[in-house]
Amino acid sequence: MRTKVAIIGSGPSGLLLGQLLTKAGIDNVILDRVSKDYILGRVRAGVLEEGTVGLLDKAGCGARMHEEGLPHDGFSLAFDGRDHRIDLLGLTGGKRVMVYGQTEVTRDLMEQRERDGSVTIYEASDVEPHDFDTTTPYVTYRTDGISHRIDCDFIAGCDGFHGPSRKAVPERAIRVFEKVYPFGWLGILAEVAPVNHELIYANHPSGFALCSMRSPTRSRYYVQCTLEEKIEDWSDDRFWDELRRRLPAHHAEALVTAPSFEKSIAPLRSFVAEPMRFGTMFLVGDAAHIVPPTGAKGLNLAASDVYYLFEGLQQFYGERSSAGIDAYSGKALARVWKAVRFSWWMTTMMHRFPDTDEFDQKIQEAELDYLTHSRAASTALAENYVGLPY
Numbered sequence: 094m095r096t097k098v099a100i101i102g103s104g105p106s107g108l109l110l111g112q113l114l115t116k117a118g119i120d121n122v123i124l125d126r127v128s129k130d131y132i133l134g135r136v137r138a139g140v141l142e143e144g145t146v147g148l149l150d151k152a153g154c155g156a157r158m159h160e161e162g163l164p165h166d167g168f169s170l171a172f173d174g175r176d177h178r179i180d181l182l183g184l185t186g187g188k189r190v191m192v193y194g195q196t197e198v199t200r201d202l203m204e205q206r207e208r209d210g211s212v213t214i215y216e217a218s219d220v221e222p223h224d225f226d227t228t229t230p231y232v233t234y235r236t237d238g239i240s241h242r243i244d245c246d247f248i249a250g251c252d253g254f255h256g257p258s259r260k261a262v263p264e265r266a267i268r269v270f271e272k273v274y275p276f277g278w279l280g281i282l283a284e285v286a287p288v289n290h291e292l293i294y295a296n297h298p299s300g301f302a303l304c305s306m307r308s309p310t311r312s313r314y315y316v317q318c319t320l321e322e323k324i325e326d327w328s329d330d331r332f333w334d335e336l337r338r339r340l341p342a343h344h345a346e347a348l349v350t351a352p353s354f355e356k357s358i359a360p361l362r363s364f365v366a367e368p369m370r371f372g373t374m375f376l377v378g379d380a381a382h383i384v385p386p387t388g389a390k391g392l393n394l395a396a397s398d399v400y401y402l403f404e405g406l407q408q409f410y411g412e413r414s415s416a417g418i419d420a421y422s423g424k425a426l427a428r429v430w431k432a433v434r435f436s437w438w439m440t441t442m443m444h445r446f447p448d449t450d451e452f453d454q455k456i457q458e459a460e461l462d463y464l465t466h467s468r469a470a471s472t473a474l475a476e477n478y479v480g481l482p483y
């Protein structure tokens with residue numbers, strides 16, 4: 094088989110890139126290791142920046158998001174037993190975020206891809222990029238025990254943190270920067286109305302908690318936990334008790350509980366691989382970088398990478414200019430590092446660290462006090478939360 098762009102990975106970055114390319118008339122094929130249903134069963138991000146919303150619209154996949162998604166004009170920082178609202182709309186001159194689950198984004202992109210008749214190969218094993226130091230790269234894979242090969246102009250490595258694309262790069266050609274945090278997030282989904290109409294990020298002596306949502310009847314809640322924690326030790330009752338403990342009293346009293354239907358623990362890390370281009374292969378999204386979820390940036394960074402790469406590929410095929418693809422890694426990394434900084438900062442400010450001493454504790458309290466009483470500091474938070482410009 095031959096295509097222009099072989100995309101490894103059918104997560105949000107691969108699907109969004111594929112959709113933009115298809116709309117621009119640039120032939121592409123997507124390969125994924127797992128099935129469509131498996132991908133749609135993953136519960137991940139929930140908050141979309143305006144830039145991500147705009148890209149989904151540009152890809153022709155925004156209709157259901159605008160109907161069912163929940164635009165949010167602010168969120169609450171809870172500490173010291175009180176709420177402190179961050180007025181995103183007022184502080185950013187009219188910007189807001191959209192609460193719409195990654196699962197739904199993925200479903201909308203997959204369905205549009207099917208309607209367009211673009212090729213996706215699910216359950217492909219042994220996927221491997223080759224010869225990306227030449228202008229004739231190719232990807233090999235197996236399905237039902239049979240080996241296949243896709244020849245292409247470019248490979249887009251959209252295959253997440255554990256995928257084969259970054260691993261195929263020789264060690265001497267890549268630099269990685271990493272920080273692993275000494276805690277994780279235990280998250281649940283439950284069919285209950287959210288405790289508050291806006292998200293609550295809570296800093297509490299027992300640890301961080303986040304109240305988010307997927308719809309007016311479906312809540313997504315998280316509590317900070319240790320890395321040794323086992324999911325089977327967390328009954329629903331234990332989770333609800335812990336969440337209540339970490340919220341201001343009026344929210345704790347208003348919290349409605351129900352049996353959870355999803356429960357998982359995610360570790361927190363910051364990771365960046367540089368550069369994001371290796372000859373005719375590009376790394377996109379989680380394949381190149383991971384951020385802790387505190388700033389809701391993971392999915393949104395995948396989208397901004399796609400924006401820069403799509404612009405570059407469109408220029409390459411439309412104007413036979415490689416200026417855009419040559420600029421890809423530099424432009425994407427400049428934005429990535431700012432989101433890495435923001436996610437690290439918000440994580441540091443909101444969590445209890447095992448080695449926090451009294452000094453660190455006082456600094457954290459001063460930071461929250463400053464943040465919620467200074468318009469300049471709140472504006473910096475809001476500007477980053479709604480998403481820096483592309």
Ligand code: FAD
Nearest residue numbers: 102104105106125126137138252253378379389390391392
């Ligand atoms: P992915 O979504 O990881 O997609 C990569 C795709 O590549 C997958 O479909 C995978 O099956 C495929 N793939 C992997 N290996 C191979 C292979 N060998 N061959 C072929 N295909 C392969 N972000 C937030 O902002 N908020 C959150 O609450 C949040 N929660 C998260 C929870 C978890 C458990 C994880 C893992 C991530 C979370 N994130 C969150 C981050 C966010 O979900 C990611 O940033 C986003 O999914 C990145 O999209 P992506 O398409 O780059 O990668």
Ligand code: DHB
Nearest residue numbers: 138139305386387388389
């Ligand atoms: C969600 C996850 C986040 O990491 C975040 O900062 C906000 C919301 C969520 O899953 O809804």
